[in-house]
Every structure is written in C-alpha cells, then in structure tokens.
Amino acid sequence: MSEQIRTRFAPSPTGSMHVGNAHTALFNWLFARNNGGAVVLRIEDTDELRSTPEALDVIYGGLKWLGIDWDEGPDIGGPYGPYIQSQRLELYEQKVNELVEQGKAYRCYCTPEEVQQRREIMRAQGLPPKYDSRCRTLTEEDCAELSAEGRQPCTRFKMKQTGNTIVNDIIQGEVVYDNNLCGDPVILKQSGFPTFHLAVVVDDAAMSITHVIRGAGHLPNTQIHLQLQEALELPHPRYAHLPLILGEDRTKLSKRHGAVSVMEYQELGYLPEAMFNFLVLLGWSPGDEQEIMPRDEIVSRFSLEACNKAASVFDLKKAEWMNGEYMKQMEPAELAERVHPWLVAAGLIEEELFGKRWQWLIKIVELMQERAKLLKTYTTWARYFFTDDYEYENRARKKWLNKEATVDVLERLGDGFEALDEWNAETVESVIRGLAEEMGLSAGKVIHPCRAAVTGTTIGPSLFHLLVLLARDDVVARLRRTARLSRDGELAPTGDDADEE
C-alpha cells in the first residue's frame, strides 16, 4: 500500500506572485506530479486584512501562466475545504482552546512593545533573544488583574525547555535545534487570529498533507511546528526545505532587484514554458548536462533528493537566453500567435488578422526568430514592417545616411525597384547587386544604405528577404523620402551620442 502523496502550496494574498513563491509552487507541483500525488492550493490570509478577489486572481493567474495546476483549492473546492484560512477560524480557535485546557498553552498579557523591549535587553547581554516565558506561571487572579488593566491576552504555546528537536529534512538533512533556545511562540494573536505557526500545523494535518515543501526560510520554524504537532497529537508530515532564490547581491530577492513577480516576466515578454524551465534549474538539476527540457521530461526526472541545499542567484541574462532558445524552437506560426498580442498592444497591427495577413506576419516573425530573445523584442526590432514611422538610429545616420554618396544610391535604387516586374528576393537582390556593379561599388555599399533607409537601423535580418515582406511602393517611397531628408541635411546624427562611434 502506498500512501497518496499530497503537497500544498500556501501563498499569502499579497497582491503579487513573487518568483520565490512561484518556485516553491513549482517544486510542490513537480513532486506531486512525479509521484501521482495531489496538489492543494491554500490561501494563508490570517496575517493580511483578508484576501480580496483581486489578490486571489493574481495567485491563480501567476500559477496558470506557468502551467501549474492544482487539484483542490478555493476556486475548485475539494474534500478538505474551505481552502482559505480566514474561513477556518473556528477550527484554529478550537485547537488553541484544546491546548490551553491541557496546559500546553497559556494566555500572555505582555504587549508586543514590552516583549520587544526585553528582547533588546537580552540581545544586548548576548543572550538568546527569546520570549522569557513570564506569563507561563500566571494564576487566574493574575490574569483577572491584568485584564482589568485593559490588557488583551494573546496565547502562547509552551515549547519544551530541555532537550533537542530534530528536523529530518529531505533536502537539508538532519537539523538539530536546542529546545532551550526557542521562546514560546504566539499561536493566537490578541486579535483572535491564529498565527502562521498554528494555522499551518492545523491545516496541513486537516488536509492530510504528506509533504511540506517550502522555502528554506521556514526551516527554523519547523521546530515549532514539530512540537505543535506532537502537542495536538497530529502526524508529522515529511519536510523538504527548498534553497532560497537571491538577487544579484545575494540578499533575498526583493523589489529593488528589479522584476520579482512572475507577471512582470510575462510583461517583459517571457514565455511561460521558458520561465518554468529556468526556475526548475534553480536548486535542481537532472544530474547530467541537460538544461532545456520539455515539461514532461522535467516532471518525470524530478526528485527532491536531487535538490541543492545552497541558495541560488536569479540570473536574468540566463533566463533571457533560455527564453530565446524556446522562441527558436517554436513553430513560426505558433510564435506568431504569441507575438501578435504584443504588436496589437503596441498599436502596430490590427487585432483581427485574416489568411494572407497572418501568413505575412508569420514570415516576419520567422525572419527574426533566430535573434529575438523576448516576445516584446518584436515591437521594436520589427517595427518598420508595420509603420513608416520609425526612427533613423544614430549609427545609421553616421555610417550611411549623412553621407553625400548615399543620396544617389538611394534614388537609383528606388528607380530600379520601381522598374521591376516581380517583387521577390531574387529580383530585389539582382537590382541591388546590379546597381552596385554599375556604380563600381561593393554590394555592401548599396545594401547598408538601403537597410538604413528602409529600416532606420544598421542591423537586422537578411535585407533581401526583409524587403520583399514590405510593399514595393512603400520601399520605394522610403528610399526617396530618406534620400530627400539626407540631401536636406536632416539626417545628421543627433542627441547625446551623436559623436560616439
């Protein structure tokens, strides 16, 4: 008989989906899917004002974007609901009362300020800054007196004061904590809300969670959870603490490191499958040299035992590279579908595309498929395909457009194109090369000015193939317009980097 594996992902509804959270969700999902287990989505909102529908949507959206699904959760229900902690308050209260009645927890009348103050003193003395347990020994009269002062109690759990608590972690191994060093944690706040410690323990058990997979930041909390489970006579789940994801400066990833929420990566033009692949490689490796792997393969090869203990730095450059790789592997038609919304948002193309126009877009996408690294890249690099309103870059101005010889080349090229019977890559190329020969120039001396004139830039895909994706009339018009501007001296380098080479 094998127990049904159940993992859970338990975010707080903060209104954004941090990549660290996404990483944790991903590993829970991978472990469950690899083992034919279930994934539970639980919202831990006992600390927040309450979850708002918007905050929930952010979580759902982030997970769905990455392709992480769940078997039970607030939106789809399940046999262990409700899945939002603020809807489970009676349960926590009942458990807390149970502990108090059994003498395993007690009311504490110290204010947060007092506790904080004493902690500072202990720290200054070089002592472990834990709660000093002074309310443990309060009598009923003491309590009544303190209440009369207007104090609202919180409830603290009595931690063992001797011996060790051993966490046996699948990833971190055996970690030993000295019970004497841990103060009694609050389990029920003055407000009557449970703390994280109580709620996780109660819910993990109530939801039959077999494996708690979470960030390594929770490792020290686990000693509390283990003791709480014992006191409540609940089973211990297995624990796996994942290495943290850090920013470039090796501190916890936060806003000042740039994009930290998964949706920001979507907005930057990342493909979810690339993000998925990138994230899984932070803290896990298949053991060989494979890096880019389809989702199925990741699922089948995944294991918690193969996870790393060391924290990792989120390397944006590598994520970008990987995204580019995914874009290259894609069918042009599919990539075009992904790129299309970006072009629409940039006002470059209409939302409804029909047959020929789709085919045209696919060709454009394909032309740049090798070099674009993000979906968003198309809105800038491919801009000139969709509008005549593009900038002449300084490099193009300096190298070609601001030179006298260019005017003639552009004009004659325009004439040559105009005279063409057919507009295709071969005919275009022959005009360009023919003109170069006629003028006694190398082909590059025609190609580069032409590119600069028609696209405004000095770099891009094959010029011949690019030109034929534009209407011939447009190309001719652009050549003539550019020639005129050049002659009028309008194309001198501008701006701060005008002198830069």
Place this chain on the structure above:
RNA sequence: GGUCCCAUAGUCUAGGGGUUAGGACUCCGCUCUUUCAAGGCGGCGACACGGGUUCGAAUCCCGUUGGGACCA
C-alpha cells in the same frame, strides 16, 4: 547578538577520496556574412582559507572567514 543553514569561475550547476575538475549563461577574441543582436569556432575563468584523517582530499572531519535565513 543568538541559533541554524550554505560555500566548485561573475552567475546556474555536474562530480563527491586518484578526473587534463565537465556543461550552461555572461564576457572576450576569431570567423562566416550583407549588417549583428544571429550562426560557427575558440578563449579567459572555479573547488573560500587553515588544520587534520589518508599513500592520496575539491571530495571526509574540525576550525576560520564569508554569505544567507530565522528570532510574531
């Protein structure tokens, strides 16, 4: 400050007593070409340090240093 965790190049990692320490990103160079932001080729670059254990340590142990996490 206390406790815990971690330590292979700038970054992600493989390896785990005997290896020329492998791969990937980045960076640099060369090359192809019609440009590079793409392709091809190549290069720089690592076992944090000090002690042990051992015939032999990057690998095991201890310490130091550094980093991180937690301490409502």
